[in-house]
Amino acid sequence: MRLIQLSRESLHFPPPEMALKEPNGLLAMGGDLSPARLLNAYQRGIFPWFSQGDPILWWSPDPRAVLFPDQFHLSRSMKRFHQRSPYQVTLNQAFSDVVQGCSERAEGTWITVAVKHAWQKLFNMGHAQSVEVWLNGELVGGMYGMALGQIFCGESMFSRSENASKTALLVFSQHFRRQGGKLIDCQVLNPHTASLGAKEIPRVAWLAWLNALAKQPVSAQCWQQQTLF
Template sequence: MRLIQLSRDSLNFPPPDMALREPNGLLAMGGDLSSARLLNAYHHGIFPWFSPGDPILWWSPDPRAVLPPEEFHLSRSMKRFHQKSPYSVTLNHCFSEVIAGCATDRDEGTWITPEVIQAWQTLHSQGHAHSVEVWQDDVLVGGMYGLALGQIFCGESMFSRSENASKTALLVFSGWFARQGGQLIDCQVLNPHTASLGAREISRAGYLQYVDDYARRALLTECWRPQRLFTRRC
């Protein structure tokens, strides 16, 4: 099965089941990162991921890593930490700073290039992309960002500059998202960090069924407005 070259003149993608088995999920290359293309991709279970200097690569892996928000795994140590948390958590207070943190606070390098940052900032300005911020006093110490697809949230990246900051972001967001009617957090590919927090793998077909069932169902009205989700306890 050959890799499909996308045209800038068309937003169409090949069917996800045409993705390669090795590397797992690689479906197509090329195109651009316009909002219309990105939204179309995510509505078909496809996302971009590529290294700086490489062409844009589009993926739809099988299996897919997901986290039903009510299944967040709260370890005993994290529960003790959160009971006396030094953090506050907000929603959509500083998207630009969060995506910049995700791009720079990584030992393994980043795929979040200036081109990617600009594309996601545009999605945020259009009301599609959202950020969660973790604060210690007035200092941003962690966070995460992603794309809202109705009752699904497609998590893109997170960062942490202080103990358990990214875990706190996902813990608080998961509870809030479930209360708004959220059904699923897409984690894309399972890794030890997300697995430890309750993420699990399902088939690509299973994930696409979630998208078909929930991506066009709305959450509670105005739930994505900037707001405080959690206030420090000490």
């Protein structure tokens, strides 16, 4: 199966089922990172991932890594840490700083200047969200991603201090669940997210969840700037 080249003139994507098996999930290349294209992609279970200097690559892997907020795994050590946590956790109060923190710790250089600009536009439009973890007024961790109804598509997270990114996901999961959120997309499973309860499901199951939940609302307060913890 050949890799499909996207044009800048059309927002059309091929069906995720047409993605390659090797490398797993590679679906198309080209296009751009306009807000309209990114929204169209995520609404279809597709996301961009590419390195600086390479063409934009679009992916929809099978299986897909997801986290159900009510299945978050809180280890005994993390529970003890959280009970005496020195951190403050906020929502949507330092989006660009969180993206920058993620870019400094991203494997390779996939959070490019163009990616940062694209996500800032999404944030300004109300589609992207960030979670910040603070220690004595200093940003030490966080995560960002896209809100799609009762699904949150997690894009990246970072940590500069012990358990900071785990705290971000823990506190956000609890908040998202209280506000009506049902599913967090983790894209590809890694040891960090697996340790917190993320698991792999078939792509067809992920697309079914996406179709069922992406247009279902969460509470009006879900994405307002606020302190979560």
